[in-house]
Amino acid sequence: MSESNNLYIYNSLRKTKELFKPLNPPFVGLYVCGPTVYSDVHLGNVRSFLTFDVVYRYLTYLGYNVRYVRNITDVGHLLNDSDDGDDKIEKRARLEKIEPMEIVQKYTNGFRDTVNQFNLIPPSIEPTATGHIIEQIEMIERIINNGFAYEVNGSVYFDVKKYSEKYNYGELSGRKIEEQLEQTRESLEGGQEKRFFADFAIWKKASTETIMKWDSPWGIGVPGWHLECSVMSTKYLGQKFDIHGGGMDLKFPHHECEIAQSVAADGKAPVRYWMHGNMLTVNGTKMSKSLNNSFLPHELISGDHPLLEKGYTAMTVRFFFLQANYKSTVDFSNEALKAAEKGLKRLMSGIETLNQLETSENSTIDINLIISKSTQSLNDDFNTPMAIAHLFDGVKMINSINVEKDTISVSDLEQLKKHYSSFVFDILGLTSEENNSSDDELPNDLMEIIINLRNQSKENKDWSTADLIRDKLKKLSIYIKDAKDSSTWEYEK
RNA sequence: GGUUCCGUGGCCGAGUGGCUAGGCAGUGCUCUGCAAAAGCAUCUACAUCAGUUCGAAUCUGAUCGGAACCUCCA
Structure with a gap:
C-alpha cells in the first residue's frame, strides 16, 4: 500500500x-x-x-x-x-x-x-x-x-x-x-x-x-x-x-x-x-462507422466480418488492448490479435501452474522483483504493457520452479499468488475463460471415456488406433494434448 | 492551412542519454511411440540526414512518411 x-x-x-x-x-x-x-x-x-x-x-x-x-x-x-x-x-x-x-x-x-x-x-x-x-x-x-x-x-x-x-x-x-x-x-x-x-x-x-x-x-x-x-x-x-x-x-x-x-x-x-x-485504428485510420471499418463486438467474437480471419474472445481483445499504452493509437490486425490470444493463454497457464507449485525451505528466486516492477509500471501512468511484460517474466520463474530448477518458500508462494490474483484478475480485469465448451458435464464425461480408450490403446502400443482417435477428434475441432501421464483436450473452433 | 502526436527487429508493442522490455512468429533443444501441446534457449532494431555529447533509438535542427483534432465521434 x-x-x-x-x-x-x-x-x-x-x-x-x-x-x-x-x-x-x-x-x-x-x-x-x-x-x-x-x-x-x-x-x-x-x-x-x-x-x-x-x-x-x-x-x-x-x-x-x-x-x-x-x-x-x-x-x-x-x-x-x-x-x-x-x-x-x-x-x-x-x-x-x-x-x-x-x-x-x-x-x-x-x-x-x-x-x-x-x-x-x-x-x-x-x-x-x-x-x-x-x-x-x-x-x-x-x-x-x-x-x-x-x-x-x-x-x-x-x-x-x-x-x-x-x-x-x-x-x-x-x-x-x-x-x-x-x-x-x-x-x-x-x-x-x-x-x-x-x-x-x-x-x-x-x-x-x-x-x-x-x-x-x-x-x-x-x-x-x-x-x-x-x-x-x-x-x-x-x-x-x-x-x-x-x-x-x-x-x-x-x-x-x-x-x-x-x-x-x-x-x-x-x-x-x-x-x-487514444484511438483504435484499422490500417492506420481511426475506426469509425462512416468509414465502414468498425467492428461490433459480436462480429469480433463470431469472426463474422470481412476484415476478420476468425473470431476472438472478449478477453483476448481486452488483453490485446492492455498490451498497448492507452495514450498510443493501437492498430487492429489479425496477426496482432492472434499473438494476443496466445500470449493470454501463456499468462493464464502460468497462473494455473503457480497455483500447483510445490514449496521448499527457501526461495532461489526474487519474487519482490516481479512485484515491485509490475507495481512501478502501473504507478507510471497505468503502464499496462510494461506491467504485463513483468508478469511474463514472473511466468518464466514460475515455470522454472515447476521443473525444479528453482525453488520457492511457502510465504513467497503466498505472496506471489496474491500478487498475480490482484494484478491479473482484479486490476487488469482478465478472467480465465471457461475451459472446454460448457458447464454441461456430458461432454466432459464423454471425453473422459474417449481419452481413456485412447490411453489403453497407447498402453498396448496400438498406435494406429490411438492416432485414429486423435485425428477424428481433430476434425471435430477437439485437440488432444498429451502430457507425461495424462491427456487433456480442448475445443477450439 | 492551424494544433497535437507518431515513425523501434518478420508482426504487435515498451523504453526516452550509457546497463539495449515483453508477447507472437522463426530457429535450436528438452519432453514424447509419432505429432501436437508445454517448457527452455536464441537471432534479426531503433525512418533519413546533420548537429550537441566522452557516449543517442533516447536531446536539437532539417527532410521524408503517417495519424488524430480543428465539423459529430471513445
Whole structure:
C-alpha cells in the first residue's frame, strides 16, 4: 500500500506526468464521458471505456474510495450547431420509426451488455442527460448571469469571445481562437444566430416536430451536449474533482467547452487531472462507422466480418488492448490479435501452474522483483504493457520452479499468488475463460471415456488406433494434448 | 492551412542519454511411440540526414512518411 503515494498520471492539461494527490483522500472522484446511445458501440469505444476501467480498478486496488461517474447521453447530442442541427437520437428514432426513448433504451441495453462482456466494472453512478434537465437549466442561468452567454431566438449560446477576454479558452487543446478566427471567417457569414464562430449552443430551441423537448426560461428546447457533463460531474463530484477521462477526440471541443462552462458558471476549473485515451485504428485510420471499418463486438467474437480471419474472445481483445499504452493509437490486425490470444493463454497457464507449485525451505528466486516492477509500471501512468511484460517474466520463474530448477518458500508462494490474483484478475480485469465448451458435464464425461480408450490403446502400443482417435477428434475441432501421464483436450473452433 | 502526436527487429508493442522490455512468429533443444501441446534457449532494431555529447533509438535542427483534432465521434 505504500505505493499508493507514488502514482503518476499524465495530465493532458499540462502535458506532463504528475504525482497523483486526491483532493480529499481517501476519496477520489472519477468522471468519464459515456456513450451517446443512438447506435451500437463499436470496438473503438470499448477500448476507451476499458482504459478507464483499469484506472478505476487500480485506484481501488491502491485503497482509494472511488466514486466513478460515467454518463449516458440520451439527449442533446446535436449533429451540428447550425440552426437546423438535429439531435442524433431524434434522427435515429425517425429512421427506425420508434420513440426516441426506445432508441435510448435499446442502445443503453446494448452498451451495458457489451461492456459487461469485456468485464468492465459498472460505474458507481451512471446518470443521464434527460434526468438532469433542471440542473442544466440552472447552470445556463448561472452562465447568463455571469455574462458569458446570450439568448437568440429561443436558443442560448456560450459567448466564447467574452469568456476568452477573461479566461483562457483553448488551454486544454492548445488552440488559439484568434488564429482560428482567420481561417474560419467565411463560415461566419451564414446569417447564423451565433455571434462568433466558436460560440456553442448550451440550449437549443426545439422545432414543433421534436419529440424530446423541455420548457425553459427561453422557451421549449433541448440542452446542449457539452453541458450535461459539466452539470453531472458538478452534481456528483463537486465543482472541483480529481480525474476526468475520455477519448482524445473529445478533447476539443467537448472537454474545452466543459471547462469553459464550469468556469463561467462557478468560477472554478473543474478538473485536476485530465486523461485522454487514444484511438483504435484499422490500417492506420481511426475506426469509425462512416468509414465502414468498425467492428461490433459480436462480429469480433463470431469472426463474422470481412476484415476478420476468425473470431476472438472478449478477453483476448481486452488483453490485446492492455498490451498497448492507452495514450498510443493501437492498430487492429489479425496477426496482432492472434499473438494476443496466445500470449493470454501463456499468462493464464502460468497462473494455473503457480497455483500447483510445490514449496521448499527457501526461495532461489526474487519474487519482490516481479512485484515491485509490475507495481512501478502501473504507478507510471497505468503502464499496462510494461506491467504485463513483468508478469511474463514472473511466468518464466514460475515455470522454472515447476521443473525444479528453482525453488520457492511457502510465504513467497503466498505472496506471489496474491500478487498475480490482484494484478491479473482484479486490476487488469482478465478472467480465465471457461475451459472446454460448457458447464454441461456430458461432454466432459464423454471425453473422459474417449481419452481413456485412447490411453489403453497407447498402453498396448496400438498406435494406429490411438492416432485414429486423435485425428477424428481433430476434425471435430477437439485437440488432444498429451502430457507425461495424462491427456487433456480442448475445443477450439 | 492551424494544433497535437507518431515513425523501434518478420508482426504487435515498451523504453526516452550509457546497463539495449515483453508477447507472437522463426530457429535450436528438452519432453514424447509419432505429432501436437508445454517448457527452455536464441537471432534479426531503433525512418533519413546533420548537429550537441566522452557516449543517442533516447536531446536539437532539417527532410521524408503517417495519424488524430480543428465539423459529430471513445
